[in-house]
Amino acid sequence: AQSVSQHNHHVILSEAASLELGCNYSYGGTVNLFWYVQYPGQHLQLLLKYFSGDPLVKGIKGFEAEFIKSKFSFNLRKPSVQWSDTAEYFCAVRSGNNRLAFGKGNQVVVIP
């Protein structure tokens, strides 16, 4: 079964700092990759996704992610975070069927 690893469960940083969240998956075949975000008190929503093509994907709110097939990774980045980026971030991978495997999430707190 597919497994997804997210490191550094709790991340605390100041506004304007850069953010990078790591995501690694286990399956070596064709995959679809997603980052979801859950803001405090809100439902889970899609931040960005990768299916094929350019491995550098741009999402909403200035986020981007890079798919590196050789490293089985799909890391999320934002050059300069804002207080409103405080949220929990989940990486998800789909391989072979319509099921998603989620990582355990990164709780990000941005200090004003």
Place this chain on the structure above:
Amino acid sequence: DGGITQSPKYLFRKEGQNVTLSCEQNLNHDAMYWYRQDPGQGLRLIYYSQIVNDFQKGDIAEGYSVSREKKESFPLTVTSAQKNPTAFYLCASSQASSYNEQFFGPGTRLTVL
């Protein structure tokens, strides 16, 4: 507005009682899913359904049951056999094609006393 609704938002039950969580979608999606979210555990798949009258077990199906009698509805029953039912439950839906994202409802927080 199109979307996914889950009710109620908060639910309290006594230990040993079965409880049913509602999930309705008006997105005309074929596939629906139930996840359980625990702190530090991410989302774990309980059951999913790719078409009406058909559903499959996910990774943690024990102690849960579902039905899919209508395309727009996918209720989840948490039975007394579930050993640790207190959790946040999320419902999602998607088009059946593998090239589509899942959309999530607002969730139901179940507390078993």
